[in-house]
Amino acid sequence: MIAKAAITDGKGTFSLQDIEVSMPEGDEVLVKIQAAGLCHTDHDSLHWGRPVILGHEGAGVVEAVGELVKSVKPGDKVILNWAIPCGTCFQCQEQNQHICENNSPVVAGDALPDGEVSTGHAALERSQYNGKGIERSFNIGTLSTHTVVKEQAVVKYTTAIPYSSASIIGCGVMTGYGSAVNTAKVTPGATVAVIGNGGVGLNVIQGARISGAAKIVAIDTNPTRLEMAKQFGATHTILADKNDKGLKKATEQVKELVGNGGADFAFECTAIPALGAAPLGMVRNAGTAVQVSGIEEEVLIDMQLFEWDKIYINPLYGKCRPQIDFPILLNLYEKGDLLLDEMVTTIYKFENLEQAFADMLAGKNAKGVIVFDA
Ligand SMILES: [Zn+2]
Ligand SMILES: [Zn+2]
Structure with missing residues (x-):
């Protein structure tokens, strides 16, 4: 045809x-x-x-x-x-x-x-x-x-x-939600930082909210994006400075907002290579850093950022099991959560x-x- x-x-x-x-x-x-x-x-x-x-x-x-x-x-x-x-x-x-x-x-x-x-x-x-x-x-x-x-x-x-x-369920929503829920397994009461609030980052925020995260800190250089982040569940926002190299300043702000030396979970959703290590810096000891967007380049990382016991993962497509996850997402939509x-x-x-x-x-x-x- x-x-x-x-x-x-x-x-x-x-x-x-x-x-x-x-x-x-x-x-x-x-x-x-x-x-x-x-x-x-x-x-x-x-x-x-x-x-x-x-x-x-x-x-x-x-x-x-x-x-x-x-x-x-x-x-x-x-x-x-x-x-x-x-x-x-x-x-x-x-x-x-x-x-x-x-x-x-x-x-x-x-x-x-x-x-x-x-x-x-x-x-x-x-x-x-x-x-x-x-x-x-x-x-x-x-x-x-x-x-x-x-x-x-x-x-x-x-x-x-x-x-x-x-x-939109079959890519951006699944990738963001799944990275928070299926891969990182954000826990109720957890603190979460989300770098980059585009289509994927906003769905990480939704996934964290649905998981019962207590604090969700959205970080972006675009104020409009931060407004969207609030709509989808961010409890705090940080307007990052474009000149804030490796988000060092924003990292300090995250730590101040969540306490405990850093967030339980941090997600990088920009695909900007210079931000590859940023989520590691934002998590507390034994915290989980997630590279959601797929930085497919060489990145220099100070190994001290892994101290101590930190986990860094780069999931593909939010560990999507389509026949299991799409119905879950649709149920959450029907319920008004997603x-x-x-x-x-x-x-x-x-x-x-x-x-x-x-x-x-x-x-x-x-x-x-x-x-x-x-
Ligand atoms: Zn896509
Ligand atoms: Zn197979």
Whole structure:
């Protein structure tokens, strides 16, 4: 069938183009995408160096299924999940489905050990552009009116929730909430510091609030972001100075606010390499520092920052177990604990994707979402 998709040339630009989407076979599902959230990874993918259908967050309706599909049928509403687990490997059996060994999160374009360049395990032939197979971002490519994906890439839901709000669960919300709840396991009464209050940081704050944290200190250089942080659960805010190298000054402020020599948990959500060590400095002895955003560079760290007994972890995707975690997130939404409608700052038409990227880069939105029939 013909669909419309946002395709990047891999050299920094993109355009909306007609593509041919194959009908689902075997364990595949054809989804009509209703809404797709935007995150910085989508902007990064404009520079992956080869053509890709953009988008890795989304919600939609199943239109057709292959003969082996059991969990969904046409008409079902689904949330898409970009880390597609096999269900049978060592990591999947260990409940580490987000780092499934048969569907490793190696990003397309990454160098592989054998000197090859990864295609991101794309089933290239399932979508065609100009008669040739084209990769979809994380094998789902949600910035497209339709996509055909593995059954394991969709989670059915029945919750009454706008598609725009459901669409952001599969990446930013899961990553932030899951880093606080599944990975760090923030405890009731704990003190928490959150560096960077973008789409992911705000969901770390929500996760900490839902876990019963007593003090949640939000740190950002943008006052608008700090206002958002309060809305999602921050109890204290620190407007960081852009010249505060390594957030040394902010670290002292955190310690003053929470006492005990530092917070129980600190989360780094900016992906700024110079802030890689910052969460370590903010936690008390035996505290937990979490690098949420994936700093994929060499960072020099003073080992004294680990003293004493501090733990530093860098979880991927909030340890997402899609079939377990998405329903939990939806239940929390229904209960009014997890704010999702409020997280969608702006809804854009597909034709206005360029503007949506610009607003994201300018830090205007908690989340910007493309709604296809908007
Ligand atoms: Zn697996
Ligand atoms: Zn994302």
